[in-house]
Amino acid sequence: MKKLSLPFTETLLNMMEADLIYNQADDRLTLLHANELPHDLLHVNFRSSDKRLFLQFEARGLDFGMEFDEEFTRDLSKATRITLLHIDPETKKALNGVEVPLKQID
Numbered sequence: 590m591k592k593l594s595l596p597f598t599e600t601l602l603n604m605m606e607a608d609l610i611y612n613q614a615d616d617r618l619t620l621l622h623a624n625e626l627p628h629d630l631l632h633v634n635f636r637s638s639d640k641r642l643f644l645q646f647e648a649r650g651l652d653f654g655m656e657f658d659e660e661f662t663r664d665l666s667k668a669t670r671i672t673l674l675h676i677d678p679e680t681k682k683a684l685n686g687v688e689v690p691l692k693q694i695d
Contacts, residue, residue: 600654601644606678609642609653611664618668618691623678627651632690633671637662666693 601607605624612619620633628646635642640662642653657665674686 600652602654607653611661611668613664616664616667616669618665618671620671620673621676622673623676625675626673630673630687630689632692634692634694635665635668636694637666638695665691 601622604627605622607620607622610619610621611617626644626646628648631645631647633642633644634650640657642657642665644651644653668691670688671691672686672688675684676682677684
């Protein structure tokens with residue numbers, strides 16, 4: 590398996606519209622995205638050292654595409670799972686979704 594070095598030049602936000610929502614009431618994290626993901630998702634990594642989120646596929650990782658502020662970084666460090674919902678940009682209805690582990694790495 591080929592490993593890609595960081596940082597990635599291609600990011601999820603460069604590929605499509607996406608939004609990340611954190612619910613403080615239950616520490617749930619949801620990622621809404623406008624296009625299908627390019628591969629089957631294994632898990633998502635959050636690296637608090639540089640405040641970055643990475644989607645991990647079998648053959649590669651994909652940077653979410655932004656650095657999070659301190660407050661959101663603290664919130665992300667509490668989450669253990671993330672729900673990803675593919676949303677139709679026209680109707681705003683969910684087309685499909687998946688829940689995967691959110692791994693805290695440094």
